[in-house]
Amino acid sequence: MPFYMSQGELPAKRHIMFKRQDGQLYREELFSTHGFSGIYSNKYHYNMPCKTLSVEVMPMNYGNAWEDSLLQNYKMDTRKSDRRGNFFSARNKYFFNDDVAVYTASVTEDTHQFYRNSYADEVIFIHEGEGVLASEYGHLEFRKWDYLVIPRGTTYQLKFNNYNDVRMFVVESNSMVEIPRNYRNEYGQLLETAPYCERDIRGPVLQEAIVEQEGYELVIKYGDRHQLTRLQWHPFDLAGWDGYVFPWAFNIDEFAPIVGKIHLPPTIHLLLTARNFVICNFVPRLFDFHPEAIPAPYYHSNIDSEEVLYYVHGEFMSRTGIDAGSVTLHRKGVPHGPQPHKTEDSIGKKETFEYAVMVDTFAPLKLTEHVRQTMDQDYNRSWIE
Ligand SMILES: [Fe+2]
Numbered sequence: 465m466p467f468y469m470s471q472g473e474l475p476a477k478r479h480i481m482f483k484r485q486d487g488q489l490y491r492e493e494l495f496s497t498h499g500f501s502g503i504y505s506n507k508y509h510y511n512m513p514c515k516t517l518s519v520e521v522m523p524m525n526y527g528n529a530w531e532d533s534l535l536q537n538y539k540m541d542t543r544k545s546d547r548r549g550n551f552f553s554a555r556n557k558y559f560f561n562d563d564v565a566v567y568t569a570s571v572t573e574d575t576h577q578f579y580r581n582s583y584a585d586e587v588i589f590i591h592e593g594e595g596v597l598a599s600e601y602g603h604l605e606f607r608k609w610d611y612l613v614i615p616r617g618t619t620y621q622l623k624f625n626n627y628n629d630v631r632m633f634v635v636e637s638n639s640m641v642e643i644p645r646n647y648r649n650e651y652g653q654l655l656e657t658a659p660y661c662e663r664d665i666r667g668p669v670l671q672e673a674i675v676e677q678e679g680y681e682l683v684i685k686y687g688d689r690h691q692l693t694r695l696q697w698h699p700f701d702l703a704g705w706d707g708y709v710f711p712w713a714f715n716i717d718e719f720a721p722i723v724g725k726i727h728l729p730p731t732i733h734l735l736l737t738a739r740n741f742v743i744c745n746f747v748p749r750l751f752d753f754h755p756e757a758i759p760a761p762y763y764h765s766n767i768d769s770e771e772v773l774y775y776v777h778g779e780f781m782s783r784t785g786i787d788a789g790s791v792t793l794h795r796k797g798v799p800h801g802p803q804p805h806k807t808e809d810s811i812g813k814k815e816t817f818e819y820a821v822m823v824d825t826f827a828p829l830k831l832t833e834h835v836r837q838t839m840d841q842d843y844n845r846s847w848i849e
Contacts (some may be wrong), residue, residue, distance in 0.1 A: 466643060466662060466665045466667075466708075466712060467652070467662055467665075467708070468706070468707065468708055469667050469706065469707070469708075469710060470704075470705075470706035471601070471602060471668070471669070471670035471704060471705055471706070472508075472670045472702060472703050472704030472705065473508070473703045473704040474506075474508065474704045474705075474706055475508075478492075478506055479492065482508060484510065484703075490508040490509060490510065490703055491508070491509040491510070491511060491512045491513065492506060492507070492508055492509075493506070493507045493508075493509060493513050494506055495507060495617065495707070495709050496709075497615075497640060497709065502640070503707070503708035503709055504707050504708065504709055505601075505705055505706065505707025505708065505709040505710060506705060506706055506707055507600060507601075507702050507704075507705040508702060508703045508704045508705065509701050509702055509703075510673055510675045510697070510701040510702075510703065511675070511677075511696075511697040511701055513699070515695065515696040515697055516693055516694065516695060516696070517679060517694040517695065517696050518693070518694045519691055519692070519693050519694075520691060520692050521689075521690075521691055521692075522683060522690040522691050522692040523690070524553065524683075524685075524690045526555050526556060526557035526567060526688075526832075527556055527557035527558070527832035527833055527834045528832060528833050529560075529830050529831070529832055529833075530830075530831045530832055530833050530835055530836045533830075533831040533835065533836070535795055535796075535797065535798060536795065536798060536844045537792070537793065537794050537795060537798055537800055537843060537844055538792065538793040538795075538831075538835060538839050538840075538843060538844070539785075539786075539790060539791070539792045539793075539839065539840045539843035539846075540558070540790065540791045540792075540793075540834075540835055540838040540839050540840070541787065541789065541790055541838050541840070542556070542558070542568040542774075542789050542790070542791055542834075542838060543570070543789045544837065544838040545568070545834045545837060545838050546570035547570070548572045548573065549569070549571065549572060549573065550571060550572075550573050550574065550575035550577070551569075551571050551575070551579070551621070551622035551624075551632075552579045552683060552685070553575075554569040554570060554571050554572065555567040555568075555569040555632075555634055556568055556569060556832075556834045557832050557834065558772075558791065558831070558832055558834050558835055559770075559772060559793065559825075559829040559830065559831060559832070559835070560829065560830055560832070561825060561827045561828060561829050561830060562638065562740075562827065563637070563638055563639065563738070563739055563740040563741050563825060563826075563827060564635060564636065564637055564638065564738070564740070564741045564823065564825055565584075565635075565636040566633075566634070566635055566636075566772055566823055566829075567632075567633075567634040567635075567636070568631070568632065568633055568634070568774070568789070568791070569631070569632045569634060570630065570631055571593070571622070571624060571627060571630040571631075571632060572627050572630070573627055574623065574624070574627065575621070576681065577621075577681045577682070577683050578619050578620070578621055578680060578681065578682040578683070578695075578699055579619070579620060579621065579682070579683050579684075579685070580617065580618065580619045580620070580682060580683070580684050580685070581614070581616055581617075581618075581636065581685045582616060582617060582684050582685065582686045583616060583638065583685070583686050583687055584616050584636040584637055584638050584685075585613070585614065585615055585616050585636070585637045585639075585640060585641040585738070586612075586613075586614040586616075586634060586635070586636055586637070587611055587612070587613050587614075587634070587635040587637065587641055587736065587743060588611070588612040588614065588622075588632050588633075588634050588635075589609070589610075589611050589612075589632065589633040589634070589635075589716075589774070589776075589821050590606055590607070590608060590609065590610045590611075590612065590631075590632055591608070591609070591631040591632060591633055591776060591788070591789070592608060592629045592630055592631040593608065593624045593625075593629070593630035593631065593632075594606060594607045594608060594624065594625050595622060595623045595624035595625050596622075596623045597612055597614070597620055597621075597622055597623075597668070597711055597713070598620060598621045598622075598623055598671075598700065599614075599618050599619060599620040599621075599668060599700070599711055600618070600619055600699055600700050600701075600702050600705075601618075601667075601668040601670065601702070601705055601710045601711060602668035602669045602670035602671050603668060603669055603671055604666065604667065604668040604669070604711055604712070604713055605666075606713050607715070609715055609716045609717060609776065609819070610713045610714065610715050610716075611713065611714045611715075611716065611735070611736075612711060612712075612713050613641055613711065613712050613713070613714070613736070614711045615640075615709050615710070615711065618710075618711055619682060619699045619700075620711065631789065633774045633821055635743060635823055637738040637739075637741070638739070639738045639739035639740075640738065640739075641736050641737075641738050641743075642736065642737050642738065643736065643737075644734055644736070644737045644742075645737070647659075647660075659719050659720045659721060659722060659732075660714065660718055660719055660720065664714055664715070664718035665712050665713070665714055666712060666713045666714070667710055667711075667712050668710055668711060668712075670702065670704065670705065671700070673700070673701045673702055673703055674698040674700045674701055675697070675698070675701050676697070676698045677696050677697050677698070678698075679694050679695070679696065680694065680695045680697075680698055680699060681693075681694060681695075682694070682695055682699065714735075716745055716747060716776070716819060716821075717747070719735065719745055719747050721733070721747050721748075721749035723749055723750050723751070723752070723753075724752055725752060725753055725754045725757070726752050726754045726757050727752055727757065727758065727759065727761060727762065728752075730744055730822065730824070733745055733746055733822065740825060740826045740827050741823060741824060741825040741826060742823075742824050743821065743822070743823055744821075744822040744823075744824065745819070745820065745821050745822065746818050746819065746820040746821075746822065747818075747819055748778070748815065748816060748817045748818070748819070749815065749816060750814065750815050751810075751813055751814055751815055751816065757811075758807060758810060758811060759810040759811070759813050759816070760801075760802045760806055760807045760809075760810035761801060761802065762801060763799050763800065763801030763802075764799065764800065764801060765797065765798070765799045765800075766794060766795070766796050766797070766798075766800075766824075767796065767797055768796070768826055769796060769824045769825060769826055770793065770794075770795055770796050770824070770825045770827075770828060770829045771792075771793070771794040771795075771800075771822065771823075771824050772791060772792075772793050772822065772823040772824075772825070772829070773791065773792045773793075773794075773820050773821075773822045774790075774791050774820060774821045774822070774823075775787065775788055775789070775790045775791070775792075775819075775820050776788060776819035776820055776821060777817075777818070777819040778816070778817040778818040778819055779816075779817065779818065780818050780820065783802075783803055783806070784803055784806070784846075785840070785846075792843075793829070793831075793835070796828055803846055803847055804847065804848075804849045
């Protein structure tokens with residue numbers, strides 16, 4: 465959605481005859497959002513994209529709800545829930561509500577299957593690993609600490625260069641993931657004051673169309689259910705596409721943090737928005753420069769948000785006992801802030817090297833069994849001296 469892109473061969477206008485070399489028509493697919501009034505792309509297939517051989521139910525479970533969890537602050541080591549699996553089957557769901565679901569995954573194996581999340585956009589933060597996001601739009605090479613923003617309905621695969629140490633943090637959004645409106649001018653272009661710009665955003669590069677019919681397995685996720693769909697033709701059979709809807713990548717190191725004289729609220733760390741939640745990130749930055757500034761955050765009660773923080777790298781200034789792959793959940797209506805001595809320790813510090821990804825939701829989150837199984841039992845008491 466960031467801007468217009470065009471790849472491969474296209475007819476002069478939309479919805480007119482566009483012929484292959486053998487004289488047959490290419491099959492145009494309009495991939496549109498919000499009915500026909502949102503952003504869209506037009507794709508030109510060698511074959512009709514709806515040639516489905518069979519459809520069957522596919523049982524998959526990413527984690528059951530933990531119904532009697534308490535309203536308190538939580539810290540988890542998500543590595544404890546690691547299991548074997550591919551780029552979709554290895555996911556462990558930690559939190560969810562009607563707007564969003566949050567997963568972590570250690571990906572250990574490749575798969576021949578294609579995957580499509582039909583109801584939700586996905587934002588995949590590649591914590592460890594590198595490879596290629598292959599989709600009908602082409603190849604998008606990714607590396608460590610990239611965000612991959614994948615619109616719902618996209619048929620894709622993640623192909624990692626190796627599977628020795630691959631780790632992902634996944635946010636699934638039931639509404640469109642967008643670049644914040646206040647980062648853009650009235651024409652949609654990113655403003656001078658935004659913490660990133662169009663040059664930081666990478667789109668896919670269309671590959672040669674694969675025109676083969678051997679039967680292809682596509683796993684479709686719709687809500688919490690899955691089905692296995694067998695396609696007659698290989699799904700990556702485009703001669704060309706153009707529009708605003710396509711997967712894209714952004715590396716966390718491209719985020720240019722905003723700093724201030726005194727402590728600025730988490731709003732300045734905003735990366736992406738969606739309905740009822742935001743994604744922010746914390747990156748290395750200079751601290752506040754007032755001579756009496758307190759760099760550590762003040763205590764706060766999130767009366768309107770649940771705050772999920774995924775720790776990526778570095779020493780975290782307001783917390784002890786945090787490792788890469790840890791997650792904290794600071795809950796709506798429960799105060800939180802620096803742990804004992806962390807406020808005093810921060811005074812006089814000039815900079816921080818922390819990296820973290822945050823999801824703030826405006827509706828309550830439900831927790832899953834993975835929280836119960838990987839939580840630090842003492843975290844809720846960690847403010848007691
Ligand atoms: Fe907070």
